[in-house]
Structure formats: structure tokens, C-alpha cells
Amino acid sequence: MTATTTPPTTTPVVSTDSTPALGGGSRYPTARLTLGQMRRSTGRLAAAGIAILISTAFVTVTLLVGNIVTSTTYDQVSARYADADLVVSHSSWELTPEDAEAAGAVDGVAAVQAQQTYFTELSRGGKVVYQSIAAHPADERLSPLRLAEGDWPQGQTDIALPTDVAERLGLGVGDTVNANRWIVDPEPEVQEDGSTWYDNQEVTEKLTVTGLVEDPYQAYALTGGMAVVSAATLDQWVADDSGPDSSPTYDALLVALDDPAALEEARQALAEAVPSATDVLTTQEYAEQVVAEMSGGQNIVFLVFVLAFAGVALVVAGLVIANTFQVLVAQRSRMLALLRCIGADTGQLYRSVLLEAAILGLIASVAGVVLGALLVQAGLLVAPSFDLGVPLPGTISLNAAVVLVPLAVGVLVTLVAAVTPARAASRVAPLAALRPSDAPTLRGAGKVRAVLATLLTVGGVALLVGGMAMGRTGQADLGILAAVLGGSVSLVGVIVGAVFWLPRVAGAFGRLVGTSGPAARLAAANTQRNPRRTAATATALLIGVTLVSMMTTGAASARVTLDQELDAQYPVDLQVGTTSSDDEGNPSAMPGDVTDAVRGVGDLRAVAEVTTYVAETTDEEVVPVVAATPEALTSVLNTPEGAEGFGPGTLLVPAGVAKNYGLEGRDTITLSGPAGEVTLDVVPSDLRTHDAFLTPLDLAAITPAVAPNALWAGVADGADVAATVAALQDAVSATEEAVEISGAVVEREAYQQVIDVILGIVVGLLAVAVVIALIGVANTLSLSVIERTRENAMLRAIGLTTGQLRGTLAVEGMLIAGVGAVLGIVLGLVYGWAGATAALGNVGTVPFVVPWAEVGVMLAVALVAGLVASVVPARAAVRTRPVAALAAE
Amino acid sequence: MSTQTAPVVRARSLSKTYGRGEAVVRALDGVDVDFEQGRFTAIMGPSGSGKSTLMHLLAGLDSASGGQVFLGETEITGLGDKALTRLRRDRVGFVFQQFNLLPMFTAEQNITLPVELAGGKVDRAWLGTLVETLGLGGRLTHRPGELSGGQQQRVAIARALIAQPEVVFADEPTGNLDSRSGAEVLSFLRRSVRELGRTIIMVTHDPSAAAYADRVVLIADGKIAGDISDPTPESAMAGLDALRTLEPAVTTGRTGA
Incomplete structure (x- = not known):
């Protein structure tokens, strides 16, 4: 303080208002001043504090959940190494079976198990499971799996399945299951140019289920469980799959010791026995290393992804805080001027506002960290009641980062938000104390900002x-x-730029609602009084709403595009085909009971019997054709317009088929077969099937009586695809005929589910920002009420009813929230569509889709929230007695 | 003024106390007073005399501790908030020391606000009369920020009169104005009474302002202390001085002007 006028360290606070000075601290006049002012503004600061509290709680939750994911991942990874004592590892998968043998020969080593997983397709009836399979280790300590029922597999065709997989396939111990795998020919084919390659073929084997295994430590919970075959079987399969020229390599050998206490000697000996190994580590060390590599990837992505949303919440909170402090400073301008008059310098006023922000930020952030920790703990408490398939810890584990990062971020955001208001505070002229301060107004927005x-x-x-x-x-x-x-x-x-145009938009909206009555007109006019505050409040909401609207629009556009693309890509939802062939090599006829079973499945839009056949043209080219009646084909296609012009005497030739089989540019094609020839008019089509189409009558002209050998089906719109497919599988497998089900509908459903799940998560995360913004609306309204005490009293004096006063504030709240929401929705629509176009423009035309339902919900939420936000301020406002209007200052 | 007309506002044994027990303050202590229709009455007294409290009670802005207030035939002491709001809206007008115009509305919008709040239709002819009488032609589209203090107060007077209330209360209407604008506003108030037949009750501590009224009611220490008809600045001043001599250093009242 420049001690030129009054003694600086006496009680400036007491001399300007009735707040008692805090005892003691005359050495820190700024701090004392700050604390005094904070006590006067507790309510207003609390509202701003809630914004920070929510944001820091968000950050805390994110970090804590990140930690839980990491520790859960660690638990799962380390569970895979079971009770192994040591792990011989190689960073680039170069350990060989010889290395495994060498390791096994080391003194004190009880057993060695190479980490090797094979994948195969298991099927029974119409149900298929893509299964990972490991070898049964020589030592139980080297596998996390436990036998639940039956025996471990011994022979070449034995397998033990995870209990849930067996259940899904409807299998028990002693049943058989089909396994498909590829076998590379032992002899190479030699090409004309001298190069060699190995042909391969797919074989189907019947395996006997000898046992069911369970995974008590959930080691493979996220990878669909692990089936087990004998070590010899697995080696054979791997060798068959990779061919004679290559031998398998591993990234890790699990080692069990005779005496686990002799760890260090064994480590030394193993390092010498397997010189090519990168490391010989304890199981714990190895698991840590693996998890660290994973964290470098997906965990960081997860954290960055979620923290980005926490960042949005923080920006919104910053806006709310900046807004609050601006109003606080404006309201205190008279007192600030008085302080200047009695000798406070600009720095002191500046620091006093920043100190206030720091204290607020700290208190709110501490509360936010506590709230976040409590939320996650509550989540962990209820999590076990949902079957998540992942073992979660019972309590949260706090570390320095989880506590300090949110604290630092919260305080920093609050401080940054308060810088501009603090500068405004330091600029209050001493003379302002002597002027009547009726409506404190902030400086208008500058040209720099506009540019x-x-x-x-x-x-x-x-x-x-x-x-x-x-x-x-x-x-x-x-x-x-x-x-x-x-x-x-x-x-x-x-x-x-919101400060320039947003109030005008609010004004336009206001004029619309203003016609409905004087209260609405008052409200509309009130939103125009402090453009900057209206803009900041609505902008805070606009950010959140824009992002939510962008995501829903983007998802809707993407879904329509993907739907169109998937329709085109997969013109038929489901196909049921026979797996055996007749004497001529054509697929066997579809058994009648299968046809009946498929027709009996609910939720199928159409079922068409079709005949697949490979026809020859007169110039000895082959063309795969499908015979179907035009009516049946049209009913089952997802893009029926692709079958336009198809009828008797025509061959419907999709562009892809024409290209692949050299049929481009042909007006007619003559097909020949055992029964004769038929000349058909070519009808080009943009269907993306792999076959051309002709009618059954035309097919009968070239080949004697080929019965329908496949069924094509379309799933009804709006049906539960997964349930329909399951019902179809059940119906077909009940017939016990050798048929297989294929189709894009499951894949397509998976796409949609991914979009929906991601959308749900993103919208949920962004909703936090919207909640904070709505607190901002309530805050702004409260501040307006405080500012307009006299004015509201005057209005009451000249006949405004309490109902009208409440209505005025309600309309004002809804106007600010509504404008923020409407503008946010419009922006989000454009951004969402633009984003979807940029991402999917090459897949297909991205239509401009307005997700009306979501838009309606967002608008309704904003309006209701604006209304709710006005309730508390309105209660304060109607308490104002009309006589207050007559009081002088 | 010689013709006595029926009183439009009456107070009977009106009292108002603040606090309780030993700290009790009697702002008004058994006041009986009538205000006639079509007249311009000033309530005058020193700071803390209770003149503002009297006006608040007469206007139904504050609740009395005892006694009755009648507006016409209606007893307003004892009316609920809803009825009081209606009464203020339809039958009473106010002019404030701070003008209290809404900054975001034009002069015309400010004037017509009470009618709109009541959901009524603005009487354009009456509005025209008011605008002419108060010399506001050409100012109607201006916002308060673009008007001088005197002009703002004239807008406030027009607002108080637009609903043709039975009585207008003016609380130190010249307190925030320089003497020339103050004189102008007072002349307009007097013209409103003489030419438009309105009833105005004005609270002031200024004898020269009180001299514009037809009658001055003097109040001191919460009691009626005198009544001057057709006052001049000198007679009003003399009355005030007399109060000061009789009641030196009155400081107990909580209400100040």
C-alpha cells in the first residue's frame, strides 16, 4: 500500500462496509480484504464453486477409473502366467521349440510351457464360435485354468471347452464338436516361373469334449475364454497351419521350478541355457512389463479420450467462473473505488480478486476430489451386482497424481478465469466512489475481439x-x-464472437416470446441489458449442447450412410446353405424340414428358396448364377431396386459379376448346360452380389431338375437381430441337418451397436458439461436478481404480481438456456454432418440427418433446466418488499 | 383552495413500531389524517420524523402495527399481498426519488408499463394528454439513459398517472434533481392536480418543494405536528423551524429520507 493518504494498515474494510475485519493479520491487508469480501458473497461464490467441483470430480473419476483399468489389466495379465516361477521372454517373438527344450533341461526346472495360442472355428448345428485354444501344460502351476468337469484332453481329437462356450454350443462332456482348421500341403507347388508356394485346404474334424474348464482368475475373460487341447495336438495343429518351411516361435516360456526358493540360481542357469532370450524375469516382473507396454497404447488412448471430455467440462466451468467474478467485481465497483480513494493500489485490488479465485478454486477442487473418489468407491460397491466378467478391486487406491492433478487443474482454471475480472477490478477509478453507481456496466467488447x-x-x-x-x-x-x-x-x-451476435439472437427470440405478455417482454428486455453476461451464460451451455448435438447428428448421419452401404454391400441379410454336394458337384438340395424351420422363425421379413448353380457360357466361361423368381428375389433383397427389369428370359448381371467373368458390354448371353442352351437378355444391375440371377424356368432349360439348395432371408425392420439370428440357429440346429448359416446382418448389427455404445458414452460424458452450464444459468439469474433488487421492488410497487415476477425470471432463464441450446443444436447439426461427411464421404453420400428425437430432448432439457434454474432466484426476488424501491441507496 | 372534497385517503390511529422490548422504536404513533381528492398535499418533516413510514403505510407498501388506512371505501390495512398488488396496480401511482425507470425500455414503454402489467389497453388519448402536459413530446422513443434527470422524473410522473389512479404518492421526487429541474417537476405535479384533476401526496423535507402543494401536513417524532393550507416557502419553513425548536435533535426513527 502506498501510505500517502490514510494509514494503510488500519481497517479499510470496516470503514467501507459493515463486514468485521478478521482479527490479527494486519500484515496482509489484501488477504483480509479478500476474506471479508468472500464472506459477503458466499452464496454467489458457492454457485461458481459447484461448477469447479463437478469438473474436478470428473477429472478425479477419470484418473481413478484409469487406475482401476490398469490394475485390473495387471491382474488379468499376471493371472495368465498362473503360478509360474520364472518367465523366459523375447521381445520380438524369437524363442524356438529348441529353446523350450533347452530350458526344460536346466537343473531344478520342473516344467516349461511355451506361450502359444491357436484359433479355430468350432461349430455345432448352426452355431459357430471362434475359439482361442492353448495347450494343456505338463505342470498344473503353468495354467490359470481349472477343470470344472470331466478330464483334461489326452488324444488327438480331445478338447476341453470353457463352460460358457460349451453352454452356448449346447455341449456337455462326451459330446462332439466340429472344428475347422487349415492344413498346408507338405509338398510345394512349383509355378511356371519357378517360384514355389504351398496350397492349403480347410478340413473339418470332429472333436470330443473331454472336460469343461473354468477360469477362476478371469485371465481370459476379455478374449472369449480359452479352450484346451493336449500339447501334442496343439503342436500338430500349429505345424499343419504354418507349413513345413516354418517352425513356431514364442514370446515367452513359462517355467515352474522344483524348488521355488532357488529362484536366482535358476534364473542364471536359464539365461545361460537360452542365450537368445531377452530376459529371464519373475512372473510379477514380466506381468508389469507387459502391462506397461499395453498402457503405452490403449490405456493412454482411453485416458486422453475421457480427459478430453473433462477438458470440455473445465472450459465450461471456466466460463461460468469468469462470468461470476465479472459480476462480483461490477457489483463491488463502488467499494473498490472507495478502497482506491483511501490508498489501495491497483496491484492490491488485482491480487485480492486472484486470491479470492485461488481460495475458491482450492476449496471447490478439494470437494471435487472427495466427491469423485466417493463416486468411484460407490461404483465399486455396486459393481459386483452386475456381471461384468471382470474382477474389480473392492476399494479405490488413491495416489498422488489422482489427488494433485485435479487440484492443480481446478485451481488453475479458476485463476485463469478470474484474470480478466481481476484486471477490471484494478481498473476501477477512485472517482467512481463519488458517482452514483446505478447499473455497473462492463466495457463493451473490443475491435480486436471482433476481428x-x-x-x-x-x-x-x-x-x-x-x-x-x-x-x-x-x-x-x-x-x-x-x-x-x-x-x-x-x-x-x-x-x-458470441458477445456480438448471441444477444441479438436472444433479442429476436425475446421479441417472439415478448408478444405473449408483459412478464415475457420484461424478461426479453432483461436479457439485453448485459450482453456480455447473457452471451457468456448462453455460450457455456452452447458448448455442451453443440458437442452433444454434433455427436448425435454425426452418429445419425453415419448410421444412415453405413446402413445404405451395408444394404448395398450385403443385399441379403441371412443365407442358409447346405454343406454337402450331390454327384454332379452341385450343393445338395435344401431339406424340406430346414425350409419349414426357417419359415417358422418369427421376425423374418421374407424367406426365398433359391438355387445356386455354376453355369457355362457358350464361349466356355463360367458364371455363378442364382435362380429365383422375381417376386421372391425382390422380397428378400435389402436393395430391391437392384432387381428392376428382372424377369423370364433375362439374366440380371450385377456390375461386379460382369467385370469378374468378362461379361461387360454384352446385350445377350447364351448359357449352356447338360439339358441344352438358353439365350437371355442381359439386365445390368448395381447389386453387389457375387452371382448373376435368372428365373428357375430358364435354369431348367440348361440343367435337369436342380432343386432349391439355399434359403435367403431378410430380417424384418426393427426386429432384434441377435435374437432373430439365435432363433434361426436354434430352429435350424433342431433339424440336425448339415446346413450353415451366414449373413451380414450380424456384422451390420455389430456396427450399429458400436455406434450406439460409443454415442451413449460420449453423450454421457458431455452431459457433465451441460449440467455445469445450467448451474451457470442459475448463477446468472441469481446475480441478476441481486442487481435488480430495487428495480424489482419498483415493479412490485407499480403492480407486478409475485406470479408475474416469477414468470419474468422463468422466461429469462428459459430464454438464455433456450438460445444457448437452439444455437448449440444448429451448430452441432452442421458440425456432425460435416464430420460424418469428412469421415465417410468416400463410403457413400452422407445425407443431412436431423435426429429429431434427440434434438427435442436436448431442447426440452435446456428449457426445463432454465425454468428450474429460475426457481431459487425467483424465491429471493419475490421476498423483496415493494418498499425497497423507495429506499435511497 | 376553499372547496372541501371527500377524503380519498384516511389514516386512523395509525402506528408502526420496529423492534421489540427495550429496543422498540415508534416510527408512527397514533396518526389520524385525511387527504382530500383533487388536491396536492405535502407531508413534511425532518429526517427520521416518520414521514416516509407514513407514506409507505398509506400506499399499502408496508404493513401497519396498529390502526387503519382507507383508500376510498377500501380498508387497505389487513389486505393480503395479492389484493395489495392489485390495489397498487389499479388505484395507486408512485413517483420515486431515484426515478426507477427501466433502462432497457423507451420512455413510452416505461409510461405504459403499469397498464400492460394489468393486462389492460393503453388509453392513447390520455397518454397524449399526459405527454403534452408533462412536456415529453419528442422524447417518447428515448431510453432513460438519453434523458436528463428532470425528463426522467417527468416520465416517472406520466407512468404514475397512466392508469388514472385515485392517488399518486411521490417520495422526495426532487431529491435527486438540481433546483431548476426540481422546480420544473414540481410545477408539472401541480399542473397534474389543477388541470388533470389528480390527487397527489408528496413526501419531502424541503420547504420550497412543499410550497408547491395546496396543503402541508407537518410530522415530527411519529406524530402529526401541524397542518398548513396554501403554504408559501416561508410559511412551510416557519412550520419546519417550529418543529425543530419544539423537538430538538430527533434521532430515534429508523426511516430516513
């Missing part, structure tokens, strides 16, 4: 459009990058 906002918006939009163009021309990677960058930049531009 910056315009540049950012225009530049961002240009980048965005460029990204869309790149996406359409097939450069999806670059396109997405440009679109994301352009979108972000333009959004920042929109936010920076």
Missing part, C-alpha cells in the same frame, strides 16, 4: 469445408484431421 472471432470462424469453416471435400474424394484421414481442426477453430471463433 479475431471473424478470422477464427471464417478460417475454421474454410478448413471444415476443405475437410468435407477431402472426405468426398477419398482422403478420409486428412479430411477428418482438417474437419476436426476446422471445427474446433470455428467453434472457438463462434464462442469468442
Whole structure:
């Protein structure tokens, strides 16, 4: 303090208002001043604090969940090494069977098990499981799996299945299951140019289920469980699969010792016996190393992904805080001026606001960390009641990072948000104390801001459009990058420039609602009084809503595009074919009971009996054809327009088929077969099937009586695809005929589920930002009420009813929230569509899809929240007695 | 003024106390007073005399501790908040020391606000009369920020009169104005009474302002202390001085002007 006027360290606070000075601390006048002011503004600061609290709780939850994922991953990884004592590892998979033998020969080693997994397709009836399979180790200590029922596999055709897989396939001990695998020919084929290659063929073997295994430590919970065959069988399969020229290599050999205490000697001996090994580690060391490698990948991605949303929440919280402090400073301008008059320098006022922000940030962040930790702990407590298939810890484990990072971030965001208001505080002129301060107004927005906002918006939009163009021309990677960058930049531009245009939009909305009555007109006018505050409040909401709307629109656009693409790619949902052949090599006829079973499945839109056949043209080319009636084909295709023009005497030739079989540019094609020849008119089609189509009558002209040998089915719109497929599998397997089911519908359903799940998570994460923004709306309204005490009293005095006063605030809250939401939705629609175009432009035309249901929900939530946000401030406002209008200052 | 008309506002044994026990403050102590229709009455007294409290009670802005207030035939002491709000909206007008105009509305919007709050239709002819009488032509589209203090107060007077209330209360209407604007506003108030037949009750501590009224009611220490008809600045001043001599250093009241 520059001690030129009044004695600086006496009680400036007491001399300007009635707040008692805090005892003692005359050495820190700024701190004392700050604390005094904070006590006067507790309610207002609390509202801002909640914004920070939620954000830091978000960050804390993210970090804690990240830790739990890491520790769970560690538990699962280490469970895979069971009770092995040592792991001989190689970082680039170069350990050989010889190394395994050498390791096994080391003194004190009880057993060695190479880490090797084989994958095969197991099927029974129409049900198929893609299964990972490991060898049964020589020593039980080397496997985490335990036998639940039956025996371990011994012979060449024995297998032990995980209990849940057996259940899914409807198998018990002693049953047989089909396994498909590939065998490479032992002799190479020699090409004309001298190069050699190995042909291979797929074989189906019947395996006997000797036992069922369980996985008590959930080591393979995330990879679909592990089946077990004997070590010799696995070696044979691997050798068959890789051919005679290559031998298997491993990344790790698990070692069990005779005497686990003799660890160090064994480690030495193993390192010498397997010189090529990168490391000989204890199981724990090895698991840590593996997890560390994984964390370098997916865990970090997960953390960055979720923290990005926490970042959005923090930005929104920052806006809410900046807003609150600006109003606080404006309200205190008279007192700040008085302080200047009695000798406070600008630095002291500046520091006092920043100190206030720091204290607020710290208190709110501590509360946020506590809340976040409690939330995760609560989650862990209820998690066991859901069957997640993953063992979770019972309690959270806090470490320095989990506590300190959110604290630091929370305090920092609060401080940064308070810098501008603090500067405004330091700029209050001493003379302001002597002027009547009726409506404290902040400086208007400057030209620099206008130019910056315009540049950012225009530049961002240009980048965005460029990204869309790149996406359409097939450069999806670059396109997405440009679109994301352009979108972000333009959004920042929109936010920076919001103060210029947002109040005007609010005004336009206000004029609309203003026609409904005087309370609404008052509310509309009130939103125009402090454009900067209205803009900041609505912007906070706009950010969250824009992102939510962007994600839902993007997902909707992507879904429509993918749907169209999947329809085109997979014109038929489900196909049932026979697995055996007749004497001529044609697929066997479809058994009648299978046809009846398939027709009996509910939720199928159509079932068509078709005949697949390989026809020859007169110039000795082959063409795979499918015979179906036009009606049946049209009913079952997802893109029926592709069958236009198809009828008797025509051959429907998809473009791909024409290209592959040299039929391009032909008007007619003559097919020949054992029964004769038929000349058909070519009808070109954009169907993406692998066969051409003709009618059964035309097929009968070239080949004697080929019965329908396949069924094509379409799943009804809106049906539960997984359940329909399961019902179909059950129906078909009940017939015990040798048929197989294939089709894109499951894959397509999987795509949609992925989109839906990701969308749900993202929207949930963004909802946090929306909640914070709504707190901001309530905060702004409360501040407005405090500012307008006299005015509201005057209105009450001249006849405004309490109901009208409540209505005014409700409309004001809904206007601010509604404008933020509507603008956010519009922006999000554009961004979402642009993003989907950039990402999927080369897949197909991305239509502009408005997800009306979601848009409606968002708008309703915003309006209701605006209404709710007005309740508490309104209660304070109606308590104001009309007589307050007559009080002088 | 010679013709006595029916009183539009009456107070009977009106009292108002703040606090309780030993700290009790009697802001008003058994006041009986009538205010006639079509007249301009000033309530005058020193700081803390209870003149503002009296006005608040007469206008139904505050609740009395005892006694009755009648507006016409309606007893307003004892009315609920809803009824009081309606009463203020339809039958009473206010002019404040701080003008209290809404900064975001134009002068015209400010003037017509009470009618709109009541959901009524603005009487354009009456509005025209008010605007002409108060000299506001050409200012109607201006916002309060673009008007001088005197102009703002004239807008506030027009707002108080737009609903043709039975009585207008003015609380130190010249307190925030320089003397020339103050004189102007007071002349307009007097014209409203003489030319438009309105009833105005004004609270002031300024004898020269009180001199514009038809009658001055003097109040001191919560009691009626005098009544001057057709006051001049000198007679009003003399009345005030007399109060000061009789009641030196009155400091107990909580209400101040």
C-alpha cells in the first residue's frame, strides 16, 4: 500500500462496509480484504464453486477409473502366467521349440510351457464360435485354468471347452464338436516361373469334449475364454497351419521350478541355457512389463479420450467462473473505488480478486476430489451386482497424481478465469466512489475481439469445408484431421464472437416470446441489458449442447450412410446353405424340414428358396448364377431396386459379376448346360452380389431338375437381430441337418451397436458439461436478481404480481438456456454432418440427418433446466418488499 | 383552495413500531389524517420524523402495527399481498426519488408499463394528454439513459398517472434533481392536480418543494405536528423551524429520507 493518504494498515474494510475485519493479520491487508469480501458473497461464490467441483470430480473419476483399468489389466495379465516361477521372454517373438527344450533341461526346472495360442472355428448345428485354444501344460502351476468337469484332453481329437462356450454350443462332456482348421500341403507347388508356394485346404474334424474348464482368475475373460487341447495336438495343429518351411516361435516360456526358493540360481542357469532370450524375469516382473507396454497404447488412448471430455467440462466451468467474478467485481465497483480513494493500489485490488479465485478454486477442487473418489468407491460397491466378467478391486487406491492433478487443474482454471475480472477490478477509478453507481456496466467488447472471432470462424469453416471435400474424394484421414481442426477453430471463433451476435439472437427470440405478455417482454428486455453476461451464460451451455448435438447428428448421419452401404454391400441379410454336394458337384438340395424351420422363425421379413448353380457360357466361361423368381428375389433383397427389369428370359448381371467373368458390354448371353442352351437378355444391375440371377424356368432349360439348395432371408425392420439370428440357429440346429448359416446382418448389427455404445458414452460424458452450464444459468439469474433488487421492488410497487415476477425470471432463464441450446443444436447439426461427411464421404453420400428425437430432448432439457434454474432466484426476488424501491441507496 | 372534497385517503390511529422490548422504536404513533381528492398535499418533516413510514403505510407498501388506512371505501390495512398488488396496480401511482425507470425500455414503454402489467389497453388519448402536459413530446422513443434527470422524473410522473389512479404518492421526487429541474417537476405535479384533476401526496423535507402543494401536513417524532393550507416557502419553513425548536435533535426513527 502506498501510505500517502490514510494509514494503510488500519481497517479499510470496516470503514467501507459493515463486514468485521478478521482479527490479527494486519500484515496482509489484501488477504483480509479478500476474506471479508468472500464472506459477503458466499452464496454467489458457492454457485461458481459447484461448477469447479463437478469438473474436478470428473477429472478425479477419470484418473481413478484409469487406475482401476490398469490394475485390473495387471491382474488379468499376471493371472495368465498362473503360478509360474520364472518367465523366459523375447521381445520380438524369437524363442524356438529348441529353446523350450533347452530350458526344460536346466537343473531344478520342473516344467516349461511355451506361450502359444491357436484359433479355430468350432461349430455345432448352426452355431459357430471362434475359439482361442492353448495347450494343456505338463505342470498344473503353468495354467490359470481349472477343470470344472470331466478330464483334461489326452488324444488327438480331445478338447476341453470353457463352460460358457460349451453352454452356448449346447455341449456337455462326451459330446462332439466340429472344428475347422487349415492344413498346408507338405509338398510345394512349383509355378511356371519357378517360384514355389504351398496350397492349403480347410478340413473339418470332429472333436470330443473331454472336460469343461473354468477360469477362476478371469485371465481370459476379455478374449472369449480359452479352450484346451493336449500339447501334442496343439503342436500338430500349429505345424499343419504354418507349413513345413516354418517352425513356431514364442514370446515367452513359462517355467515352474522344483524348488521355488532357488529362484536366482535358476534364473542364471536359464539365461545361460537360452542365450537368445531377452530376459529371464519373475512372473510379477514380466506381468508389469507387459502391462506397461499395453498402457503405452490403449490405456493412454482411453485416458486422453475421457480427459478430453473433462477438458470440455473445465472450459465450461471456466466460463461460468469468469462470468461470476465479472459480476462480483461490477457489483463491488463502488467499494473498490472507495478502497482506491483511501490508498489501495491497483496491484492490491488485482491480487485480492486472484486470491479470492485461488481460495475458491482450492476449496471447490478439494470437494471435487472427495466427491469423485466417493463416486468411484460407490461404483465399486455396486459393481459386483452386475456381471461384468471382470474382477474389480473392492476399494479405490488413491495416489498422488489422482489427488494433485485435479487440484492443480481446478485451481488453475479458476485463476485463469478470474484474470480478466481481476484486471477490471484494478481498473476501477477512485472517482467512481463519488458517482452514483446505478447499473455497473462492463466495457463493451473490443475491435480486436471482433476481428479475431471473424478470422477464427471464417478460417475454421474454410478448413471444415476443405475437410468435407477431402472426405468426398477419398482422403478420409486428412479430411477428418482438417474437419476436426476446422471445427474446433470455428467453434472457438463462434464462442469468442458470441458477445456480438448471441444477444441479438436472444433479442429476436425475446421479441417472439415478448408478444405473449408483459412478464415475457420484461424478461426479453432483461436479457439485453448485459450482453456480455447473457452471451457468456448462453455460450457455456452452447458448448455442451453443440458437442452433444454434433455427436448425435454425426452418429445419425453415419448410421444412415453405413446402413445404405451395408444394404448395398450385403443385399441379403441371412443365407442358409447346405454343406454337402450331390454327384454332379452341385450343393445338395435344401431339406424340406430346414425350409419349414426357417419359415417358422418369427421376425423374418421374407424367406426365398433359391438355387445356386455354376453355369457355362457358350464361349466356355463360367458364371455363378442364382435362380429365383422375381417376386421372391425382390422380397428378400435389402436393395430391391437392384432387381428392376428382372424377369423370364433375362439374366440380371450385377456390375461386379460382369467385370469378374468378362461379361461387360454384352446385350445377350447364351448359357449352356447338360439339358441344352438358353439365350437371355442381359439386365445390368448395381447389386453387389457375387452371382448373376435368372428365373428357375430358364435354369431348367440348361440343367435337369436342380432343386432349391439355399434359403435367403431378410430380417424384418426393427426386429432384434441377435435374437432373430439365435432363433434361426436354434430352429435350424433342431433339424440336425448339415446346413450353415451366414449373413451380414450380424456384422451390420455389430456396427450399429458400436455406434450406439460409443454415442451413449460420449453423450454421457458431455452431459457433465451441460449440467455445469445450467448451474451457470442459475448463477446468472441469481446475480441478476441481486442487481435488480430495487428495480424489482419498483415493479412490485407499480403492480407486478409475485406470479408475474416469477414468470419474468422463468422466461429469462428459459430464454438464455433456450438460445444457448437452439444455437448449440444448429451448430452441432452442421458440425456432425460435416464430420460424418469428412469421415465417410468416400463410403457413400452422407445425407443431412436431423435426429429429431434427440434434438427435442436436448431442447426440452435446456428449457426445463432454465425454468428450474429460475426457481431459487425467483424465491429471493419475490421476498423483496415493494418498499425497497423507495429506499435511497 | 376553499372547496372541501371527500377524503380519498384516511389514516386512523395509525402506528408502526420496529423492534421489540427495550429496543422498540415508534416510527408512527397514533396518526389520524385525511387527504382530500383533487388536491396536492405535502407531508413534511425532518429526517427520521416518520414521514416516509407514513407514506409507505398509506400506499399499502408496508404493513401497519396498529390502526387503519382507507383508500376510498377500501380498508387497505389487513389486505393480503395479492389484493395489495392489485390495489397498487389499479388505484395507486408512485413517483420515486431515484426515478426507477427501466433502462432497457423507451420512455413510452416505461409510461405504459403499469397498464400492460394489468393486462389492460393503453388509453392513447390520455397518454397524449399526459405527454403534452408533462412536456415529453419528442422524447417518447428515448431510453432513460438519453434523458436528463428532470425528463426522467417527468416520465416517472406520466407512468404514475397512466392508469388514472385515485392517488399518486411521490417520495422526495426532487431529491435527486438540481433546483431548476426540481422546480420544473414540481410545477408539472401541480399542473397534474389543477388541470388533470389528480390527487397527489408528496413526501419531502424541503420547504420550497412543499410550497408547491395546496396543503402541508407537518410530522415530527411519529406524530402529526401541524397542518398548513396554501403554504408559501416561508410559511412551510416557519412550520419546519417550529418543529425543530419544539423537538430538538430527533434521532430515534429508523426511516430516513
